Amino acid sequence: MDKTAECKLVLDTAVLAGKIMLQSGAEIHRVEDTIHRILKVSGMKTAEAFVMPTGLIVTLDDPHMDSMTVVKRIKTRGTNLSRIAEVNDISRRFCSGNISLEEAFHSLKHMKQYTYTALQKYIAQIMVAFFFAVLLGGTRWDAVGAGAAGIGMVLILYLGRKIGLNDFFQLLLASAVIAVVAYLAAENPYQTIQMDIVIIAAIMPIVPGAAITTAVRDTMQGDYVAGGAKALEAFVSAAAIAAGVSFGMILTGVM
Incomplete structure (x- = not known):
């Protein structure tokens, strides 16, 4: 492999690693660090990476050859x-010489996209809602109500992804369904179920906790644009959840 082709493959490998990490919710400074580590292997004089939550720009340049730049949009x-963690492991093994450039690119290219199936994730979300009701001091019937609200939530999320609904409206509709199911559960004449515990427990799986944590870590690293963007994303998600619960309570006449 000649020098140009090798540098092109190094660039493609770094961009692919950065893309996977961004899509998986990694902090911006972690993405940039991984890209820079991979680019150093090329031996080019200039290796730069500019990463944002919605995309990245990576450049290799050297006086002895034409510069190469890749722009990748993250949708x-x-x-x-x-x-x-898997991308981090592959990049470290490549940079330490334990695997070749071709092996690193192949490993990233054929990395398993999902650790768990969609069904497993939906079941986990329902179980999180169920057990959060217990954690919040609810009775077993509160937990059953939260589990039922969780089922309604995952059905809306599933249908929303099927029809291509954006994340804001998915969260809004799912939260509205949670409020409606919680109201119906609380109104049943057979068991006492606390509506507030059911709602709080059921929205826990969709609360943007990881996004808030990432926003804080990016801000503490000095990536204010990325931190602000992540914080705004978390705020929009939280606003959608709050608006959805309010809408559901209005529909049921609670508000």
């Missing part, structure tokens, strides 16, 4: 700590 983001 989908989530939280997947397993993929972040």
Whole structure:
């Protein structure tokens, strides 16, 4: 492999690693550090990476050859700590010489996208709602109500993804359904169920806690643009949840 082709593959490997980490919810400084570590292997005089929550720009330049720049737009983001750890492991093994450049690129290219299936995630969300009701001091019937609200929530999230609804409206509708189910559970004549505990427990799986944590860590690292963007994203998600619960309570006549 000639020098130009090797540098191009190094650049593609670094960009792919950065893309996977951004899509998985990694902090900006962690993404930039991983990209820089991979780019150093090329031996080029200039290796720069500019990373934002919605995209990245990576450049390699040297007096003896033409510069190469890649711009990658990141359209989908989530939280997947397993993929972040796997990318980190691959980059460290490559930089230490334990695997070749081709092996590193192949490993990133064919990395398993999801650690768990969608069904497993939905079941976990329902179980989180169920057990949070217990954690909040609710009775077993409160937990059952929260589990039922969790089922309604995951159904809305599933249908929203199927029809391509954006994240804001998915969260808004899911929260509204949670409030409606909580009201119906509380109104049943057979068991006493606390509506507030059901609602709080059921929204826990969709509260943007990881996004808030990432925003704080990026801000503490001096990445104010990235930190502000993450904080705004978390605020919009929280606003959608609050608006959805309020809308559901208005529909049921509680408010």
